[in-house]
């Protein structure tokens with residue numbers, strides 16, 4: 001089975017964007033893939049985190065994974081800092097990736113803001129750690145939301161440069177595998193990872209502004225649905241969501257230039273596992289006053305059980321902690337052989 005890796009940062013509340021763009025896809029891939037799902041606490045500390053909050057948020061993301069339906073007995077669930085090979089390979093990639101590549105990362109520019117001199121070095125090197133997360137397992141498939149696309153392109157560039165720079169050593173040591181890069185068949189050590197981004201919720205937008213991504217860090221809580229919101233809060237936020245005055249179109253093309261309408265239709269489609277065409281077949285010509293209550297009912301029906309299960313799991317930490325410990329051990333056992341190869345390939349003496 002192909003190997004999937006993905007991660008979520010333990011920073012603040014998880015949103016509907018995290019759920020529809022990522023976690024729900026994680027769940028769906030379990031039957032057809034071998035999966036490793038990580039709580040990326042070392043990515044979180046690229047900006048200041050209160051230690052107690054970080055521990056709680058780490059457990060909370062793990063609880064969300066389980067509550068959404070990830071089975072930790074079949075797949076691996078763990079937090080990143082337990083498996084030190086992530087950091088080790090990230091250092092190697094700090095030496096493979098070029099400053100110019102990282103300078104182009106739009107997420108760094110957004111997160112660092114104007115005061116770039118004061119951003120942590122970790123925030124700048126963040127995508128290298130992300131590449132290490134994936135490649136330390138030589139994972140081939142990575143489900144993410146649209147905002148991570150550029151980081152995954154960088155991951156491919158890093159794998160390719162490593163494979164090129166060390167191609168002779170990789171061949172001499174017999175550590176290469178044949179893989180397709182575009183049309184070409186090449187021999188390399190690290191796979192060229194495929195992102196899994198498609199679907200109607202690859203980019204869930206703010207409920208207050210259809211041109212902005214729904215985000216944990218938006219100052220307005222009305223802009224997002226949190227995975228832990230009560231039913232009443234979910235309904236209220238959808239009721240107050242920004243819209244335009246027109247009825248819903250009956251065709252998807254009619255959503256163009258109507259970002260808020262497009263967002264709500266996309267959310268409905270993703271929550272109900274249908275296409276946007278199907279949603280508009282049911283709601284085309286209807287007013288938001290009719291669509292919003294239907295969306296609110298659907299969102300509550302899908303999210304409330306997850307929130308309930310998260311609360312249940314968080315009430316007794318011992319189960320979550322056991323899952324993370326066990327997952328960490330299994331992940332380490334997969335990551336260490338990769339690092340042994342990498343040290344050998346690069347000439348880092350460890351014998």
Ligand code: TYM
Nearest residue numbers: 006007008009017018021022040130144145202203204214
């Ligand atoms: P993070 O923690 O910001 O978000 C976790 C996942 O949720 C997706 N997402 C969204 N999808 C759709 N609409 C939205 N509004 C929305 N907001 C967030 C993100 O795309 C992501 O898939 N760098 C990553 C974490 C990471 C990672 C990795 C991911 C670290 N190492 C290795 C994949 C593979 C991040 O900050 O995600």
